[in-house]
Amino acid sequence: MNRPRTTxxxxxxxxxxxxxGLAGAPPASAAYCGITWGSTPKTAPASSPxxxxxxxxxxxxxxxxxVVDMSGPAPRYRVEYVPQxxxxxxxxxxxxxxxxxxxxxxxxxxxxxxxxxxxxxxxxRELVDVAGYFTFRQIATAGSFEGSxxxxxxxxxxxxxxxxxxxxxxxxxxxxxxxxxxx
Numbered sequence: 001m002n003r004p005r006t007t008x009x010x011x012x013x014x015x016x017x018x019x020x021g022l023a024g025a026p027p028a029s030a031a032y033c034g035i036t037w038g039s040t041p042k043t044a045p046a047s048s049p050x051x052x053x054x055x056x057x058x059x060x061x062x063x064x065x066x067v068v069d070m071s072g073p074a075p076r077y078r079v080e081y082v083p084q085x086x087x088x089x090x091x092x093x094x095x096x097x098x099x100x101x102x103x104x105x106x107x108x109x110x111x112x113x114x115x116x117x118x119x120x121x122x123x124x125r126e127l128v129d130v131a132g133y134f135t136f137r138q139i140a141t142a143g144s145f146e147g148s149x150x151x152x153x154x155x156x157x158x159x160x161x162x163x164x165x166x167x168x169x170x171x172x173x174x175x176x177x178x179x180x181x182x183x
Contacts, residue, residue, distance in 0.1 A: 032180060032181070033180070039158050039159065041079065042079040050072025051071050054067075054068075055069070055121070055151065056128060057136060057139065059133060066151075068151070068174065069172060070173050074175055075106050077105060077163065081103075085140070094140060096152050100159075102154075104153065106175065110143075124141050135157075135180070159179055163177045
């Protein structure tokens with residue numbers, strides 16, 4: 001006896017095959033939110049070092065963002081996961097909350113040519129409030145020494161990261177560091 005198909009049978013079969021990865025489901029290696037950055041170090045060659053003027057965070061649907069403002073063209077930088085964030089010049093460990101430490105090294109001072117600070121946070125261990133962020137746990141600085149500034153980002157886990165420079169506002173520039181919420 002042939003039974004007529006019901007409209008619920010076909011969607012159920014499609015849902016089953018999709019769940020098994022047989023009908024157009026993305027492969028297990030598909031990137032989260034289209035993110036394909038990886039977690040290897042990110043670097044850029046030098047231009048002219050402009051002093052750091054601000055550090056600010058941002059939240060996005062797929063990643064947390066840190067923006068480092070500079071008063072001129074962006075300097076050489078390196079963004080990388082490290083076993084432990086340490087003081088610039090001293091090497092003394094600086095504990096960060098989270099399961100992974102991301103170090104940002106800028107070949108730019110946080111002071112002007114006369115030695116006056118261009119960026120002086122109220123608390124070097126809590127540059128900005130990242131409470132409620134999905135990936136960021138803490139943003140700190142190791143300070144600025146001999147024309148170089150180091151920042152540490154405590155993150156939830158060693159996740160994909162990207163870094164790039166944006167021009168402006170005005171003659172300034174911004175180093176942007178994004179850390180994905182997931183792999």
